[in-house]
Amino acid sequence: MLKPVKILTKMYDVPEGWTLRAYERAGGYQAARKALGMPQATVVDETKKANIRGRGGAGFPAGVKWGFMKPDPARPAYLTVNADEGEPGTFKDRTLMEKDPHRCVEGCIIASYAIGAHVCYIYVRDELHLSKERRLKPPFPAQRGLFGCPTTVNNLETIAAVPSVIEMGGEAFSKLSSLHHLNDGGCRLFGVSGHVKKPGIYEACVGLTLRELIYDLGGGMSNGELLGVIPGGSSCPVLVPSEIVSAPDEKSVLHPWHGKSVLDVPRGVDTFRNLGTMLGTCCAIVFSDKTCPVAVMQNLMSFYRHESCGQCTPCREGVGWIDRIVTKLLEGTASIQEVDQIHDIGNGIMGNTICAFGEGAAMPALGLVRKFRRHFEEHAAGTPCRAEGRLQA
Numbered sequence: 001m002l003k004p005v006k007i008l009t010k011m012y013d014v015p016e017g018w019t020l021r022a023y024e025r026a027g028g029y030q031a032a033r034k035a036l037g038m039p040q041a042t043v044v045d046e047t048k049k050a051n052i053r054g055r056g057g058a059g060f061p062a063g064v065k066w067g068f069m070k071p072d073p074a075r076p077a078y079l080t081v082n083a084d085e086g087e088p089g090t091f092k093d094r095t096l097m098e099k100d101p102h103r104c105v106e107g108c109i110i111a112s113y114a115i116g117a118h119v120c121y122i123y124v125r126d127e128l129h130l131s132k133e134r135r136l137k138p139p140f141p142a143q144r145g146l147f148g149c150p151t152t153v154n155n156l157e158t159i160a161a162v163p164s165v166i167e168m169g170g171e172a173f174s175k176l177s178s179l180h181h182l183n184d185g186g187c188r189l190f191g192v193s194g195h196v197k198k199p200g201i202y203e204a205c206v207g208l209t210l211r212e213l214i215y216d217l218g219g220g221m222s223n224g225e226l227l228g229v230i231p232g233g234s235s236c237p238v239l240v241p242s243e244i245v246s247a248p249d250e251k252s253v254l255h256p257w258h259g260k261s262v263l264d265v266p267r268g269v270d271t272f273r274n275l276g277t278m279l280g281t282c283c284a285i286v287f288s289d290k291t292c293p294v295a296v297m298q299n300l301m302s303f304y305r306h307e308s309c310g311q312c313t314p315c316r317e318g319v320g321w322i323d324r325i326v327t328k329l330l331e332g333t334a335s336i337q338e339v340d341q342i343h344d345i346g347n348g349i350m351g352n353t354i355c356a357f358g359e360g361a362a363m364p365a366l367g368l369v370r371k372f373r374r375h376f377e378e379h380a381a382g383t384p385c386r387a388e389g390r391l392q393a
Ligand SMILES: Cc1cc2nc3c(=O)[nH]c(=O)nc-3n(C[C@H](O)[C@H](O)[C@H](O)COP(=O)(O)O)c2cc1C
Pocket: 053, 054, 055, 056, 057, 058, 059, 060, 062, 082, 083, 084, 085, 086, 087, 137, 153, 154, 155, 156, 158, 159, 355, 356, 357, 360
């Protein structure tokens, strides 16, 4: 059920809400004062109880990650906050930095205290000029991270949730979520872009469904009927509205939604993993039946090809190869055998790269070619494409 909240976004509509004066007037920095009066271990415990699953994409519990940091008087420790958002479709952290930068700073203070960090860095991409104005990837980092010292890496939204955890108490924060029982707690920022009437960032309790995101918060489809949705940033395999949950086993995480549309499954880290996709950054890309899925794939693959650092062969060569095949399909010069090759190349990338980027490129390719096979075959057969639009992430 749609449960809108205004916790992370409570300053978004306040005039000059990004200033220190406005933030303090709204009770800002009280949570930091409270946290600094608590034992460090209690702050970590409250964060564990809050069940904040990392908002950067992997969904690892923030409190558990903080527990890995062990004090070492011989070396400084660091908190690094990832606000990069390089992935197409993901644009939530930017709103926090622009509209409520002090919540981010307060979260950094509390998190640094909890893990014993001496210095905190926020990594912001160079293009975000407004975010940089309002304040200024490392390796298993809890032992040897930044400058070879113990480091915790968190997403910016994960950190921005922490003042509310201290304010409300971890358990109360977690229970905002309809997936509290799956250790997936609190509220979070949901993004929606593409063919919806009201693209943007919306705050809601964890457990919001794709149907609620697209039709209630996003205002419904803007151009045609829903054809597919990439649920959490471009790396997540696509879902199509005709997919029905099959989970007859009562022990399955998805059993409560057995027989229902995937659009009605609450958005959580484990529910979406069990659907064969990912929650990722929770920022959905929606495309209508006026869009060609082959063009969607080409849009994504040209991005991944450009971004690959080239260090490992499966990613460097594989992503480029898929991009070339998809470009040929759009030009009408690829064969059906080359469509099949996309499966082989994608599977060859999976599990064979140094970092998760390669899989982040292969997973959407494999998902698109599997679920929209007919469209790929039509392009290979030279059938004129009926779609008029491209995916605008
Ligand atoms: C290719 C790639 C790109 C990533 N981009 C981001 C990003 O832009 N922002 C982010 O917070 N995490 C990103 N991550 C995940 C981070 O590596 C890291 O897991 C995350 O920041 C941890 O924070 P969390 O546990 O609070 O989610 C990326 C991971 C990969 C493999």
